[in-house]
Amino acid sequence: MSPRYALMAAAFVAAVFTASRSEILAQAPIPGFEPQLEDIETFPAxxxxxxxxxxxxxxxxxxxxxAQGMTGQLWDETIQVMIDKHKMNEPTQTDRAAMIAYLEKHYPPRTPRGGWQNPFAQ
Ligand code: HEC
Known part of the structure; x- marks a missing residue:
């Protein structure tokens, strides 16, 4: 499994786990603890x-x-996958461009500081 796929899988499992956990919390509330839905304000403005x-x-x-980091082109392709494979409503050209610009700016590909290091070279 490539590291990128492992990361995606981990993020997906984390998202599913978080969802079911908050359902459980909703059934048995812990005093003083308010389960929160995701808040748009917690993501970069x-x-x-x-x-x-x-x-x-x-x-x-x-x-x-x-949890992902991609180039604008890969974000665009990801949106296309959501449309083709998952039946996402096709956004307008303006909305799509706005999404790609936002994702590209705030969730770019992540490279370790100093560039890619061969882990076996040490
Ligand atoms: C109509 C439903 C739907 C919408 C809307 C949607 N997705 Fe998804 N997305 C899914 C499903 C279902 C998965 C589950 C994983 C799979 O099978 O690919 C997923 C998985 C993903 C993944 C995980 C990696 C992958 O390829 O599986 C990414 C990244 C992603 N979506 C990005 C987006 C982005 C960005 C948007 C908004 C622009 C979006 N999705 C909107 C249905 C949707």
Whole structure:
């Protein structure tokens, strides 16, 4: 399994786990603890946040999105997968461009500081 896939799988499992856990908490409230839904305000402010957050959380946690880091082109392809495979409503061109710009800016590909290091080279 490639590290990127492992990361995606982990994020998905985390999102599912979080969802079922909050359902359990909703049934048996712990005194003084308020289970929270995801709050748009906890994600980076900027143009395109509304379109992206509400567009993507129609189906899954935004955490699943925020756990990724991709180029604009890969974000665009991811949106296409959501449309083709998962029946996401096709956003307008304006909304789609706003989503891609937001995702590209705030969730770019992550490279370790100093660039990629060969872990076997040490
Ligand atoms: C109509 C439902 C729907 C919408 C809307 C939606 N997704 Fe998804 N998404 C899914 C499903 C279902 C999965 C489950 C994993 C799978 O099978 O790919 C998923 C998984 C993902 C994943 C995990 C990696 C992967 O490819 O499986 C990413 C990243 C993702 N979505 C991004 C987005 C983004 C970004 C948006 C908003 C622009 C979005 N999704 C909107 C249904 C949706």
């Amino acid at each position: 900027g143009p395109g946040r509304e379109e992206t957050f509400y567009g993507c959380t129609a189906c899954h946690a935004f955490k699943l999105v925020a």
